[in-house]
Amino acid sequence: ESLETFRFYLSGFSDFIQGSYDIMFAEFYAIYQGFSLAKDMEIEKLVCYSDSLMYCINLITGPNVKYHVHAMLIQDIKELLSNNKCFSLPHP
Structure with missing residues (x-):
């Protein structure tokens, strides 16, 4: 099946990281929050x-x-990925 079959909005999140100007932290935090949200929603397969x-x-x-x-x-993040074998973070 094509990717178009599965494109729909399930949920989202936003956050403000007070006192931080570290873009890498923001990137890691967003990835972590996204995988955590998917886990909590019992998403079976996720590609980030x-x-x-x-x-x-x-x-x-x-x-x-x-x-x-x-x-x-x-x-x-590594633990979330290893505990959820159907979550992946491929290299572009």
Whole structure:
């Protein structure tokens, strides 16, 4: 089936990150919130596309990072992905 078959709005979110000017944190946080929302809604299959390949996607899909400023959030996203095998974050 084509992608057009499945394009419809289920839910959304927005947030304000007070005191933060870190764009990488905002990107990681949005990815985390999106996967968390999908998990809570019991979405069975999800593909998340992001234009943040160089920074976010590579850090999420690559080896564990211990000393990155956002290591905990990256690990939380990795856990959401590993616990939900039908969620994916492909490289564009």
